[in-house]
Amino acid sequence: MKMTFIGRRNVGIKLHLPEELYKLERCFKKQPFYNQGCRKMNVFRLRQTRFLFLLCLLGYGVVYATVKNIHWKKSHELTNVGRAAKGVVMMDEVILQNPTIPSQKILQTPVETSFTTSKQSSTSVEAVEPENKGTFCESPFKDSLVDSRSIGCFSTPSSDSGFSKHRAMTATRCMEQCEFMRLPVAAFKSPDQCFCGKMTDRFNLTHKLSNCEIVDAVQAYRTLVEDKRCGNIKIMPRGSYVRTWLGSCPGSGNTWTRYLLEKATGYYGGSAYGERIMHLSGFLGEMLAISEGRTDFVKNHLMDPKRPDLQQVVLVIRNPFNAFISDFHRVSTKGNHTGRANRKTFDLNFLKYVQSTINYWMRMPENLLESKKPFLIIFYEHLVEDPITNVRKMVEFFPNKLLHPADLESRLACLSQELKGSYKRKSAKLTFNPYTSEMTKAMNEAIAYARRTLIEAGVKPVMPDYETAGPDVDVTNS
Numbered sequence: 491m492k493m494t495f496i497g498r499r500n501v502g503i504k505l506h507l508p509e510e511l512y513k514l515e516r517c518f519k520k521q522p523f524y525n526q527g528c529r530k531m532n533v534f535r536l537r538q539t540r541f542l543f544l545l546c547l548l549g550y551g552v553v554y555a556t557v558k559n560i561h562w563k564k565s566h567e568l569t570n571v572g573r574a575a576k577g578v579v580m581m582d583e584v585i586l587q588n589p590t591i592p593s594q595k596i597l598q599t600p601v602e603t604s605f606t607t608s609k610q611s612s613t614s615v616e617a618v619e620p621e622n623k624g625t626f627c628e629s630p631f632k633d634s635l636v637d638s639r640s641i642g643c644f645s646t647p648s649s650d651s652g653f654s655k656h657r658a659m660t661a662t663r664c665m666e667q668c669e670f671m672r673l674p675v676a677a678f679k680s681p682d683q684c685f686c687g688k689m690t691d692r693f694n695l696t697h698k699l700s701n702c703e704i705v706d707a708v709q710a711y712r713t714l715v716e717d718k719r720c721g722n723i724k725i726m727p728r729g730s731y732v733r734t735w736l737g738s739c740p741g742s743g744n745t746w747t748r749y750l751l752e753k754a755t756g757y758y759g760g761s762a763y764g765e766r767i768m769h770l771s772g773f774l775g776e777m778l779a780i781s782e783g784r785t786d787f788v789k790n791h792l793m794d795p796k797r798p799d800l801q802q803v804v805l806v807i808r809n810p811f812n813a814f815i816s817d818f819h820r821v822s823t824k825g826n827h828t829g830r831a832n833r834k835t836f837d838l839n840f841l842k843y844v845q846s847t848i849n850y851w852m853r854m855p856e857n858l859l860e861s862k863k864p865f866l867i868i869f870y871e872h873l874v875e876d877p878i879t880n881v882r883k884m885v886e887f888f889p890n891k892l893l894h895p896a897d898l899e900s901r902l903a904c905l906s907q908e909l910k911g912s913y914k915r916k917s918a919k920l921t922f923n924p925y926t927s928e929m930t931k932a933m934n935e936a937i938a939y940a941r942r943t944l945i946e947a948g949v950k951p952v953m954p955d956y957e958t959a960g961p962d963v964d965v966t967n968s
Contacts, residue, residue, distance in 0.1 A: 633662060636711060640711055640712075641710045641907060643708065644693065644697045644707070644708055645697045645699060645708070646683070646685075646706050646707070647677060647708070652687050653685040653686060653687030653693065654686050658684035661676075661678040664678040664684035664711075665711050668684075668715075673687055673688060674712065675693075675907055676711045679707070683708070688717055688719075691899065696878075717907060719904035720756075720901045720905050721904075723756055723758055724756060725775060725784055725785075726758070726785060728783050731783060733780070733787075733802075734804055735787075735790050735804070736751075737790055737793050737803050737804070737805045738805065739808070739851045739854060740791050741808070741813040741816035741820065742806050743806055743873065747806055748787070750877060750881050751884060753904070754882075754901050754902060755892075755895060757786065758773065759788065760775045760776070760778055760780055760785025761775070762789065762790040762792070763776075763789070765825070768827075793805075793858055796861075800861055801863060802863050802864040802887075803858060803864075803866070804866045805858055805865060805868070807867060809962075810933060811933060814840075814851075815920065815961060817847075818839075819831050822835045836920075836924045841929065844929055849936075852940050855944050867944070878902050881905065920961075920964070921963070925960075934957045937956045
């Protein structure tokens with residue numbers, strides 16, 4: 491066993507404890523051939539070395555016990571999901587057949603629950619109260635987690651949609667059942683209508699409903715199971731490709747758009763900025779040099795019409811009221827793409843940010859037309875409303891055939907349940923309006939100028955009415 495002392499003078503000094511102990515023991519017993527060396531040794535040194543040796547063993551034992559405890563907890567949490575899911579069907583069938591029995595009493599029933607069947611009545615249950623109450627079917631999922639995984643209301647899956655039907659008393663139980671079956675989507679309607687499956691052409695966002703009160707509606711949830719159909723993303727082989735700039739004003743959803751395109755095409759996109767934090771977050775094309783020729787669509791906020799490597803452009807335009815707020819969050823949190831600024835920061839710095847950015851947003855369509863390169867304009871609001879249609883439109887715009895996978899529709903179906911991504915900021919509206927009346931007037935003039943530029947060039951669709959929409963804020967609680 492070796493020990494390294496950490497200090498200013500003795501860094502790197504290694505003490506071989508077993509050998510040192512052996513020598514000291516020989517000295518302590520006053521063996522003749524150790525007499526000369528024993529003059530420099532004493533009982534105190536022997537005790538000190540023994541103490542260090544025991545302390546080292548104790549430290550090793552503590553570390554070993556801690557690591558084993560962490561490993562046990564993780565494995566226990568993982569097996570809890572499977573263990574609870576195995577008991578879901580049995581417990582739910584009991585409750586379905588005995589609606590008069592309190593659910594808490596069923597949950598507290600041990601595994602050895604006895605069933606007695608009567609000829610004239612339905613199955614009854616004799617529940618014996620265990621000493622440790624409420625531990626058998628305790629759900630590994632919290633209701634708050636289940637609610638956060640909701641992807642909306644859909645029409646009930648048809649028989650040819652690939653979904654299997656099960657029994658589950660609650661949405662939480664339904665999600666556990668689908669999790670245990672390793673399926674990414676759970677749809678719950680009633681105790682005898684729990685559906686497990688994955689998005690296909692028979693069940694996708696086109697079947698999403700605006701009203702959950704419809705008789706045929708089911709509430710769909712995204713389980714924690716990964717859908718591998720759109721999870722296989724690679725770096726493109728080296729080549730001379732027609733490069734597409736993925737342009738936008740900062741805060742317009744460029745990173746999210748890039749995430750959607752990577753999932754749909756199966757290849758990583760590039761970036762003109764090389765942000766290490768983005769690379770570590772899963773955008774593996776972020777650090778690749780553009781000159782390497784291993785990325786096709788490249789994120790770039792600077793729309794310089796005279797740039798020699800500008801070959802074609804996908805321009806994402808967002809309501810500037812919301813785009814400026816979104817990017818101000820990032821700038822104020824030192825580049826954190828999911829961070830949020832507080833009201834005091836808005837009061838101090840937001841006016842300066844708007845003054846420095848509004849002219850760039852207004853001139854962006856003008857610079858695009860001046861470049862005279864092929865382009866496609868995608869409005870962020872349309873992308874949010876119908877992501878699959880707009881992603882398909884962008885993929886078809888790419889001239890590189892590698893970005894047209896044969897399984898595109900299957901990847902898009904998978905993408906429809908993986909829309910958020912880790913770098914889409916959680917929607918939380920501001921409880922105040924950071925725009926003054928003078929700022930709002932200047933913003934509306936910039937929007938009118940940009941819209942007029944696109945209309946005169948015959949660009950369709952027409953820019954949405956951002957002036958009337960204004961910023962997406964909630965001032966009712968301010």
